Amino acid sequence: MKNGYLSQWAQNVSPSPTLAVDAKAKALKAAGEDVCGFGAGEPDFDTPSFLKDACAEALAEGKTKYAPAAGLPDLRAGLAEQYAANGVLAEATPSQVVVSPGGKYSCYLAILATCGPGDEVIIPAPYWVSYPEMVKLAGASSKIVFAGDDQGFKVTPDQIEEALSPSTRMLILNSPSNPTGCLYQRQEMEAIVELACKHDFLIMSDEIYEYLLYDGADHHRPASFGPEAADRVITVSGFSKTFSMTGWRLGTLVANPTIAKAVADLQSQTTSNATTFAQYGALAAIRNWDRAIGAVHEMLVHFDRRRLKLLEGLESIDGVTCQRAQGAFYLFPNISSFGLSSEEFSSRLLDDLKVAVVSGHAFGAEGYVRLSYATSDEIIEKGLSRFAEFCSKI
Ligand SMILES: *Cc1c(COP(=O)(O)O)cnc(C)c1O
Numbered sequence: 103m104k105n106g107y108l109s110q111w112a113q114n115v116s117p118s119p120t121l122a123v124d125a126k127a128k129a130l131k132a133a134g135e136d137v138c139g140f141g142a143g144e145p146d147f148d149t150p151s152f153l154k155d156a157c158a159e160a161l162a163e164g165k166t167k168y169a170p171a172a173g174l175p176d177l178r179a180g181l182a183e184q185y186a187a188n189g190v191l192a193e194a195t196p197s198q199v200v201v202s203p204g205g206k207y208s209c210y211l212a213i214l215a216t217c218g219p220g221d222e223v224i225i226p227a228p229y230w231v232s233y234p235e236m237v238k239l240a241g242a243s244s245k246i247v248f249a250g251d252d253q254g255f256k257v258t259p260d261q262i263e264e265a266l267s268p269s270t271r272m273l274i275l276n277s278p279s280n281p282t283g284c285l286y287q288r289q290e291m292e293a294i295v296e297l298a299c300k301h302d303f304l305i306m307s308d309e310i311y312e313y314l315l316y317d318g319a320d321h322h323r324p325a326s327f328g329p330e331a332a333d334r335v336i337t338v339s340g341f342s343k344t345f346s347m348t349g350w351r352l353g354t355l356v357a358n359p360t361i362a363k364a365v366a367d368l369q370s371q372t373t374s375n376a377t378t379f380a381q382y383g384a385l386a387a388i389r390n391w392d393r394a395i396g397a398v399h400e401m402l403v404h405f406d407r408r409r410l411k412l413l414e415g416l417e418s419i420d421g422v423t424c425q426r427a428q429g430a431f432y433l434f435p436n437i438s439s440f441g442l443s444s445e446e447f448s449s450r451l452l453d454d455l456k457v458a459v460v461s462g463h464a465f466g467a468e469g470y471v472r473l474s475y476a477t478s479d480e481i482i483e484k485g486l487s488r489f490a491e492f493c494s495k496i
Pocket of ligand 1: 143203204205206207209230276279280308310340341342343348351352353
């Protein structure tokens with residue numbers, strides 16, 4: 103059988119390296135090894151119980167059937183109101199909101215609905231591992247623009263302008279970022295949106311970490327910078343990271359009416375609706391927003407303490423430097439001084455000292471590794487001392 107009859111798409115797609123590291127660490131742990139896992143791409147807290155209760159209630163009430171493909175009308179209306187309040191929508195128009203089975207799928211549909219063969223998508227690196235693969239699956243091509251720690255992992259308007267071509271269709275932004283935790287300031291974001299308007303390209307703004315912020319930092323939504331910005335920015339988010347609901351699979355997307363309808367149509371022919379009773383859990387968050395955000399603030403107290411502990415620990419290791427990330431739950435230290443590739447560094451760290459981190463290579467950033475602090479203080483302390491021991495022996 104030639105290629106096992108695999109399509110061109112299936113032959114070219116790579117499996118998610120972050121999920122792979124996590125799986126390897128979990129397998130080692132299951133085999134009795136004392137692993138310090140910094141690979142996780144999800145919060146380690148339980149979902150707030152009142153959201154679980156709302157979902158269980160919906161299940162008990164028999165809300166177990168198909169829902170409209172683009173989401174429960176009440177949930178879309180609630181989200182639309184929220185997006186109108188924070189300036190992403192000019193008015194609360196539920197038809198511009200699509201609820202999907204996960205922020206990841208929202209990203210994929212945003213790309214699939216707007217990019218195809220012949221189109222170029224500018225992806226700032228370090229990038230979330232799935233973006234280039236999604237662009238490939240849409241038949242479009244990626245143009246990677248690198249921003250290292252010397253520029254706070256943020257691309258400049260000049261860099262974007264240099265990467266533009268007549269085929270540029272979209273720029274992907276992810277602030278706060280996975281893997282770096284970096285956050286674009288308002289002026290930085292405004293300058294990029296201005297470029298999008300001037301050169302007529304779309305922005306997909308992945309805001310999945312919008313509520314996980316530290317040091318009093320603010321999150322800026324590019325779609326809220328005026329009507330033209332709202333027209334060309336596709337805002338993607340979801341419930342996974344904010345409310346520790348990764349397994350629920352609930353993402354959101356807001357776009358202009360034409361794109362939102364195309365996304366809803368694509369979804370109606372591929373997955374249909376996100377799980378009906380799960381959406382009732384999300385609806386409880388939207389309807390009891392203060393309570394829901396209160397639960398997030400409790401998680402943030404722990405995240406912030408761990409962030410500072412991990413940051414301080416990494417910075418105290420000779421040869422390691424680390425940016426003070428202000429969002430998400432990752433740090434992205436520079437380990438290039440040790441003369442090992444990121445792949446070698448991370449695989450030896452796991453093999454020799456049982457510390458799981460993700461190689462920067464996976465994010466298009468050689469010379470760095472990603473550590474998630476969505477783990478206990480105890481693991482952070484133990485992992486840091488092993489990390490330091492490893493570095494001192496290279
Ligand atoms: C986790 C993540 C997502 C989507 O998560 P879902 O679980 O699919 O909602 C999207 N973008 C980034 C950058 C992420 O880290």
